[in-house]
Amino acid sequence: MKKTNVFLLFIFFATIAFGKEVRPVKNVILMIPDGTSIGVYSSARWYKVYNNMGDALNVDPYFTGTVSTFSSNAPIGDSAPTTSCYMTGIPARSGNVSIYPVQDPENDLYQIDPTMAYQPLVTILEASRIEKNRATGLVVTCEFPHATPADCAAHHYNRGNYNALAPQMVYQNLDVMFGGGNRILTDDIKQHFQNNGTTLIQDDRNAMLNYNSDNPVWALFHDRALPYDIDRDPEFTPSLAEMTQKAIEILSKNENGFFLMVEGSQVDWAAHGNDPVGIITEYLAFDKAVGKAIEFAKENGETAVVILSDHGNSGITIGKAECKGYDTQTLEELFGEVSKYKLTASGIEKKLIDVEPEDMRDEFKKHTDIDLTDEQLQTLLSSRNYKEGNYMEVANSPNLTHNIVNIMNSRMCFGFTTGGHTGEEVLLAAYHPDGDVPMGHLKNTEINDYLFKVSGLETPLPELTQRIFAKHYDVFEGMEYIIEDKDADIPVLIVENKSQTLRIPAFSSVATLNGNSFDIGSVTVYIDKNDTFYLPKHLAEKLK
Numbered sequence: 001m002k003k004t005n006v007f008l009l010f011i012f013f014a015t016i017a018f019g020k021e022v023r024p025v026k027n028v029i030l031m032i033p034d035g036t037s038i039g040v041y042s043s044a045r046w047y048k049v050y051n052n053m054g055d056a057l058n059v060d061p062y063f064t065g066t067v068s069t070f071s072s073n074a075p076i077g078d079s080a081p082t083t084s085c086y087m088t089g090i091p092a093r094s095g096n097v098s099i100y101p102v103q104d105p106e107n108d109l110y111q112i113d114p115t116m117a118y119q120p121l122v123t124i125l126e127a128s129r130i131e132k133n134r135a136t137g138l139v140v141t142c143e144f145p146h147a148t149p150a151d152c153a154a155h156h157y158n159r160g161n162y163n164a165l166a167p168q169m170v171y172q173n174l175d176v177m178f179g180g181g182n183r184i185l186t187d188d189i190k191q192h193f194q195n196n197g198t199t200l201i202q203d204d205r206n207a208m209l210n211y212n213s214d215n216p217v218w219a220l221f222h223d224r225a226l227p228y229d230i231d232r233d234p235e236f237t238p239s240l241a242e243m244t245q246k247a248i249e250i251l252s253k254n255e256n257g258f259f260l261m262v263e264g265s266q267v268d269w270a271a272h273g274n275d276p277v278g279i280i281t282e283y284l285a286f287d288k289a290v291g292k293a294i295e296f297a298k299e300n301g302e303t304a305v306v307i308l309s310d311h312g313n314s315g316i317t318i319g320k321a322e323c324k325g326y327d328t329q330t331l332e333e334l335f336g337e338v339s340k341y342k343l344t345a346s347g348i349e350k351k352l353i354d355v356e357p358e359d360m361r362d363e364f365k366k367h368t369d370i371d372l373t374d375e376q377l378q379t380l381l382s383s384r385n386y387k388e389g390n391y392m393e394v395a396n397s398p399n400l401t402h403n404i405v406n407i408m409n410s411r412m413c414f415g416f417t418t419g420g421h422t423g424e425e426v427l428l429a430a431y432h433p434d435g436d437v438p439m440g441h442l443k444n445t446e447i448n449d450y451l452f453k454v455s456g457l458e459t460p461l462p463e464l465t466q467r468i469f470a471k472h473y474d475v476f477e478g479m480e481y482i483i484e485d486k487d488a489d490i491p492v493l494i495v496e497n498k499s500q501t502l503r504i505p506a507f508s509s510v511a512t513l514n515g516n517s518f519d520i521g522s523v524t525v526y527i528d529k530n531d532t533f534y535l536p537k538h539l540a541e542k543l544k
Contacts, residue, residue, distance in 0.1 A: 024456025026257035026302035027343030033286045034267025035313030043318055044283045047360035050335040056292035059307055060431050064437050067423035069444045070119045073104040076423040080159040081105055083151040088121035089448035094138050098123050098155045120155035120469040120534045122461050124451045128259040131459055135254035137176030139243045139278050141226040142265035144181040145169055150259050155503040155525045160205045163489040164507050168523045171509040175216045178243040182221035205238045226276050229285035241288035246294050262289055271313035275405050275412045294431055301433050304454045309426040315417030323413035337412050340369045345404040357381055379403050394521045468522040472533035475540050491526050493533045497543040513542050
């Protein structure tokens with residue numbers, strides 16, 4: 001009974017949240033500082049004050065409320081289902097990427113239809129391209145098929161299955177994709193770029209910044225993710241603000257407008273590592289990107305910007321039990337130490353891994369101004385992934401980054417409750433040229449409702465889902481079909497009717513009819529759990 005009442009309240013508040021008018025705009029920019037808890041904003045502001053960088057964040061004037069983010073069956077969300085909900089309007093289970101969740105009757109917080117399990121769900125990005133013919137773009141600092149960007153442009157029950165997610169993102173024919181992940185590119189992906197005129201830029205910051213063609217462009221840096229902002233070489237790796245500004249410049253050429261998602265991906269990663277300098281500097285790098293987006297929106301007059309995290313992480317606080325006299329600790333005592341650190345713990349690890357044991361003290365001090373004790377030095381030398389140390393204890397010792405973080409945190413007064421996600425509300429900020437912003441306390445489903453309305457979309461997302469993600473056996477009823485190479489990364493649906501043969505690869509937008517290639521108009525999705533292809537209904541017309 002309690003769960004039923006919770007669900008009814010959920011529906012009630014969802015229906016009244018946007019009773020007021022939301023005037024559609026031409027361009028929508030969604031900005032997600034992944035894993036950013038409220039303590040991050042406070043820490044970032046005081047860090048700026050201590051370092052004479054001002055006393056405010058670019059996001060500050062635009063805060064409008066808070067958002068509860070959750071998975072379909074758990075109050076604390078994983079990144080994949082939380083951003084999926086922003087994109088599709090449906091809460092999902094951990095690991096799910098814009099796909100309908102499997103029912104969990106004992107724990108579901110949202111009424112789940114078991115017959116819909118594994119159904120790919122149309123995203124705001126897809127709807128913007130299909131219905132409005134808008135340009136679409138993603139800018140991230142993680143590898144491009146990571147959970148949050150994948151939520152916008154791919155579908156699968158397993159966020160870790162890059163073999164399914166990466167090709168979908170490529171075949172979505174995005175106008176802009178900036179981020180990491182060169183090692184993830186396959187020969188098929190590169191061939192598709194050639195076929196559809198997409199420019200691929202790899203590890204060339206200047207080429208990205210100077211790009212002025214009208215063709216779609218992907219600019220990827222590093223094998224997987226980009227370095228943390230404070231660790232990066234600014235001559236080689238662009239900042240999130242630089243990528244955001246360039247993406248807006250390119251996307252705004254489209255006369256129909258654009259949808260852009262920008263993620264500060266690694267605030268979350270630094271929070272998982274309980275690394276204050278990483279958390280603070282990653283958020284400040286994201287906030288610079290916010291400044292670029294807001295600046296454009298104000299000058300353009302036809303752009304809305306929505307800024308919110310997908311969940312909290314680490315429970316970071318200014319102050320911890322080990323630091324006594326909390327109300328007398330000075331700005332110097334709280335922020336002096338973290339301001340000395342020139343790299344994240346991960347960045348320091350990359351330096352230490354290449355030095356000889358006798359040089360480790362000097363190298364550590366160069367980046368932290370910390371004089372290692374003999375005990376601390378031995379801890380670092382005995383780390384699991386350091387080349388030296390007691391070889392008999394290597395398998396039992398924590399890794400080097402972990403040990404570096406512990407040394408750094410022992411000198412600071414930031415507290416952490418966990419190395420994982422947390423369930424508190426996240427802060428919501430928004431800009432709209434006419435002031436039509438979401439306000440108060442909302443749920444993640446209501447963010448999707450706002451994005452739908454402010455984008456001016458007319459076809460309800462469930463209706464568009466039925467149109468472009470229909471089950472193959474319904475689409476091709478009465479025809480002969482087989483699924484070839486079910487165990488391969490890219491299985492193929494083969495349909496035959498009236499001497500015609502249609503071949504449809506999974507996770508692609510290109511099919512062949514009697515050997516001739518054509519564009520489907522959206523990506524196909526194959527789910528091995530139920531042995532089903534999901535694809536557009538109109539494909540049946542090709543065989544009649």
